[in-house]
Amino acid sequence: MLCLLPLLPKQASTVAPSVDHLLWFVIGISVFFTALIFLLLLVFAIKYRRRAPDEVPQQIHGNIPLELTWTIIPIIIVIVIFVWGVDLFVRERRAPMDAVHVYVVGKQWMWKLQHPEGPREINTLHVPVGVPVELTLTSQDVIHDFAVPAFRIKTDVLPDRYTTEWFTATRTGRFPLYCDQYCGTFHSEMRGDVIVMTLPQYETWLSGEMHHTETMAAAGEKLYESYGCITCHGTGKAPPFVGLYGAKVRLEGGQTVIADDRYIRQSILDPSSQVVLGYKPIMPTFQGQISEDQILQIIAYIQSLANTPGAQGAESAKETK
Numbered sequence: 001m002l003c004l005l006p007l008l009p010k011q012a013s014t015v016a017p018s019v020d021h022l023l024w025f026v027i028g029i030s031v032f033f034t035a036l037i038f039l040l041l042l043v044f045a046i047k048y049r050r051r052a053p054d055e056v057p058q059q060i061h062g063n064i065p066l067e068l069t070w071t072i073i074p075i076i077i078v079i080v081i082f083v084w085g086v087d088l089f090v091r092e093r094r095a096p097m098d099a100v101h102v103y104v105v106g107k108q109w110m111w112k113l114q115h116p117e118g119p120r121e122i123n124t125l126h127v128p129v130g131v132p133v134e135l136t137l138t139s140q141d142v143i144h145d146f147a148v149p150a151f152r153i154k155t156d157v158l159p160d161r162y163t164t165e166w167f168t169a170t171r172t173g174r175f176p177l178y179c180d181q182y183c184g185t186f187h188s189e190m191r192g193d194v195i196v197m198t199l200p201q202y203e204t205w206l207s208g209e210m211h212h213t214e215t216m217a218a219a220g221e222k223l224y225e226s227y228g229c230i231t232c233h234g235t236g237k238a239p240p241f242v243g244l245y246g247a248k249v250r251l252e253g254g255q256t257v258i259a260d261d262r263y264i265r266q267s268i269l270d271p272s273s274q275v276v277l278g279y280k281p282i283m284p285t286f287q288g289q290i291s292e293d294q295i296l297q298i299i300a301y302i303q304s305l306a307n308t309p310g311a312q313g314a315e316s317a318k319e320t321k
């Protein structure tokens, strides 16, 4: 019934109905109590109006049952909203394991998207219907926010950090994509489209695009050579990348960290902040030389080396260092 009201864009993702249920519940509660308060105001104003100029009303100094009622009922309502909201939040945060990945870099004033298979897009994102899609997002300058109202998802896109967001589209079509965080002069033009296609259509699109691009991992491997990472990481002067992704890394100082996207990015931009146990802090920072898109490609390259034979050995070698 409520979907008939043109207040919200048509639901187009698996979480959209749940988000709307919670939204309508909160709106319903608010409208109900607002109406109740205004109604009582009116009723009391009439019922308890002054009837004689010298009338003095009966003085009341407290009413325990009444106070308990108006304390306990709101507490129950906010607890329901809280638990419901947390449950939905957790669902909206955790992408399914089998999600397709897309990497997003926001900048004033456009969205740059990369598919691991290679295709790159600006302000347009092609995805298959019915398949979970996980986005890893970062910003090259200020805070942006990646929002697709029809999917009922939005998340801040921050400089110097990776955030994630996921959705499973339930309908094919074109859905507007917005930047939901005021980010400067042309913020209002920082928009695009998510194009949801059937799986066969998507695969055709992907293979068509792949003809004139290389995979993110292949692009990353080229950067690995052109930036000279290979002169240390390919020679034993520095830890090898094989088996690094997802492994536990021991650092100087005794700390252990998981080599995830964040760790690798920080290792490239601020190497001395996390020095691998047993190595000298000789790695120069690449801050200002490597773009966010390129860092994502290098991460994809390192990730591609995670499952190669011998990855297990590299992992244990690393742990025993």
Ligand SMILES: [Cu+2]
Binding pocket: 106, 107, 109, 143, 144, 145, 179, 180, 181, 182, 183, 187, 190
């Ligand atoms: Cu923006």
